[in-house]
Amino acid sequence: MSGYTATTFAPVQGFIEKSRKLRDLYGASLILSYLSRQITNLADSSVICPGDPNRTKGLPNRLLIKGRVSEERIRQALLEGWGRVLRECRGWVEEKLPEYDYHWQRQWTLWQNHSWEIFWGWGDSSISGAMYDLERRKVGRDWSAVNWIGESSSLSGTDAIAWNELGSRQRNPKELRYSQEKDKIDRFYQQLAAVLEGKAPEETPEGKFLDTSERVSLPELVKRLVTHPQIARRIGEDFPQLDRSFSDVIRRPNPEWQTPGRWTGWFMGDGDKVGDYLKHLSEGENADDRLKDFSQAMRDWGKQFEQEFPKSLGRVIYAGGDDFLGVVYDSRADLTGDTLPEATQTLKVNSWNWLQHLPEKWQEHGQKIGLSVGFVWAGHSVPQRDVLQHCREAERRSKNLGRDRLTLRVVFNSGQFVQWTCPWPYLSILDCYCDREGGGNWGHLYNDMAQLKARHAIAPSPRSDDLEDDPLEDESPGPADAAIAIALANIYFKPTCAPFTHLEPGTVGDYLFRELFEANPPPHGTQNPVQQAFINWFDDLVSIGWHFRR
Numbered sequence: 001m002s003g004y005t006a007t008t009f010a011p012v013q014g015f016i017e018k019s020r021k022l023r024d025l026y027g028a029s030l031i032l033s034y035l036s037r038q039i040t041n042l043a044d045s046s047v048i049c050p051g052d053p054n055r056t057k058g059l060p061n062r063l064l065i066k067g068r069v070s071e072e073r074i075r076q077a078l079l080e081g082w083g084r085v086l087r088e089c090r091g092w093v094e095e096k097l098p099e100y101d102y103h104w105q106r107q108w109t110l111w112q113n114h115s116w117e118i119f120w121g122w123g124d125s126s127i128s129g130a131m132y133d134l135e136r137r138k139v140g141r142d143w144s145a146v147n148w149i150g151e152s153s154s155l156s157g158t159d160a161i162a163w164n165e166l167g168s169r170q171r172n173p174k175e176l177r178y179s180q181e182k183d184k185i186d187r188f189y190q191q192l193a194a195v196l197e198g199k200a201p202e203e204t205p206e207g208k209f210l211d212t213s214e215r216v217s218l219p220e221l222v223k224r225l226v227t228h229p230q231i232a233r234r235i236g237e238d239f240p241q242l243d244r245s246f247s248d249v250i251r252r253p254n255p256e257w258q259t260p261g262r263w264t265g266w267f268m269g270d271g272d273k274v275g276d277y278l279k280h281l282s283e284g285e286n287a288d289d290r291l292k293d294f295s296q297a298m299r300d301w302g303k304q305f306e307q308e309f310p311k312s313l314g315r316v317i318y319a320g321g322d323d324f325l326g327v328v329y330d331s332r333a334d335l336t337g338d339t340l341p342e343a344t345q346t347l348k349v350n351s352w353n354w355l356q357h358l359p360e361k362w363q364e365h366g367q368k369i370g371l372s373v374g375f376v377w378a379g380h381s382v383p384q385r386d387v388l389q390h391c392r393e394a395e396r397r398s399k400n401l402g403r404d405r406l407t408l409r410v411v412f413n414s415g416q417f418v419q420w421t422c423p424w425p426y427l428s429i430l431d432c433y434c435d436r437e438g439g440g441n442w443g444h445l446y447n448d449m450a451q452l453k454a455r456h457a458i459a460p461s462p463r464s465d466d467l468e469d470d471p472l473e474d475e476s477p478g479p480a481d482a483a484i485a486i487a488l489a490n491i492y493f494k495p496t497c498a499p500f501t502h503l504e505p506g507t508v509g510d511y512l513f514r515e516l517f518e519a520n521p522p523p524h525g526t527q528n529p530v531q532q533a534f535i536n537w538f539d540d541l542v543s544i545g546w547h548f549r550r
Contacts, residue, residue: 004048004130005065006121007039007074008138012061013392018220020384022249022317022327023209027223029318030232030240031085033059035116037238038081042069048127048288050321051296056240058302058320064127066288071120083112086218088234089225096195100188103168104218107160111218127282127291159217163188166218185215196228208246244315249329251380260337261380263344264329265314265351268391269358271298271322272370272403294367298322301365313350322369325391328354348377348548352430355406359424370404371424377548381413390417397421402520410547420537420544426516428497429541430549432508435492445492446546449539458484460539461532480532486513489538 016028033056040053040063047053049064090108094100121134160166163185190212193205205212209224216224225231232241253261271277281290302319309316314328328351330343355375362371374394378387394407401407401421409419422429435444452458459480489509495501503511516537517530 372398379413
């Protein structure tokens with residue numbers, strides 16, 4: 001049959017973002033790839049996107065199939081796959097802890113039936129028609145969530161804690177206090193954490209899969225369980241398995257070993273205007289082949305990117321084609337308060353060097369699309385879910401401010417942050433810094449800027465990242481003049497790195513102002529939008545230089 005089927009499912013971002021540990025992120029990624037695989041299995045050789053649908057890892061959730069695959073068949077395949085995941089996870093727990101009476105069957109069934117919403121689109125004669133029909137149907141969402149019962153998960157705070165008496169008819173949440181159940185829940189989680197590590201139920205676990213202090217909901221527990229090799233094999237041969245452990249990712253301080261907490265870097269990237277590019281490829285003759293080639297190229301790139309990522313630097317969590325997420329960290333467990341600062345500085349330098357070469361790596365897929373990335377350098381006390389939110393915001397800022405650029409954000413343990421967004425070709429400006437004594441002490445410029453701002457000689461305006469373009473608001477204190485910021489850039493930055501090497505000394509600021517702002521003026525803003533844009537950008541540059549490059 002001619003025509004095309006486009007399909008996807010949700011919620012994907014919500015499923016990923018409810019994560020406390022790196023293991024949660026991996027588990028969520030593995031489940032999403034597995035569910036996509038269940039749908040592609042229906043079409044076999046008729047799958048156009050993604051390319052190579054038989055590969056188990058990194059499958060995207062947006063699928064395009066040549067021919068008609070009914071919405072009901074797609075829903076049935078996805079729910080059967082999801083049901084298999086839940087059934088094997090639940091069965092493993094009940095087999096390993098047989099002494100408990102389990103009353104949670106109904107709750108597992110509810111999560112099986114109400115976790116996902118499936119969207120389906122059809123095009124009689126064109127791929128673009130199927131994509132348009134899919135987007136039209138997505139407007140009318142019809143998803144229902146599982147009701148909250150009992151005390152809530154310590155991770156999301158919105159769903160009930162998963163334990164053996166969840167859903168018991170003997171429990172009356174209106175009359176039974178959490179304190180009366182606490183001892184039972186504590187014992188269940190301690191024993192579950194122990195058996196996940198291959199220990200006897202009464203032994204003390206290390207917390208590799210589940211910390212004994214955590215209280216997670218059923219879907220949150222499932223994301224942990226699927227990373228266990230025994231459970232992954234039970235689900236099926238087509239369920240992706242991990243090839244590395246999580247013991248090397250250290251963030252929190254360890255009072256027992258007297259080791260302080262560690263900074264880590266998190267990067268999230270996404271191709272620019274991929275929807276428009278796909279729309280262009282879907283028009284005209286041979287659209288099937290063009291889309292399949294594009295999808296295959298991005299899948300190959302994602303696989304290569306994950307395999308070639310330096311293990312000494314960190315790891316890629318997922319690379320689903322044009323989008324990816326990863327973390328950089330120091331895996332050495334013997335770092336102390338004396339050696340950690342030097343190790344942290346080395347990690348920052350290595351991360352920065354890798355980021356500057358990322359556009360070259362990106363171009364290896366051979367497709368004509370840019371890349372927007374958010375990189376978050378996060379303190380050890382910043383919660384995992386907050387780190388992910390910062391990553392998404394940083395990536396979105398890169399897109400909002402023009403695309404094909406990097407947003408570098410430093411997030412402190414207090415939750416405060418500084419950030420700077422720059423097009424890829426000009427990132428090396430951070431390496432061109434030179435203080436008044438010929439060294440690399442960013443304190444000189446940072447203190448100069450602080451003095452000038454205190455005296456209102458230079459005035460950055462408030463910024464809002466919710467806009468779709470350069471956020472230059474009408475809240476500026478008056479007509480902006482970037483002359484001082486330009487002069488400071490001329491003084492403190494030397495033309496020692498490309499693309500600045502052709503410049504005369506003392507002209508770097510003028511060059512940046514001309515190339516980045518006069519050539520691309522903001523569409524609206526203050527009385528002098530270009531001048532104010534440069535002041536804001538330079539102020540962000542100084543803050544990032546002081547907190548990330550010193």
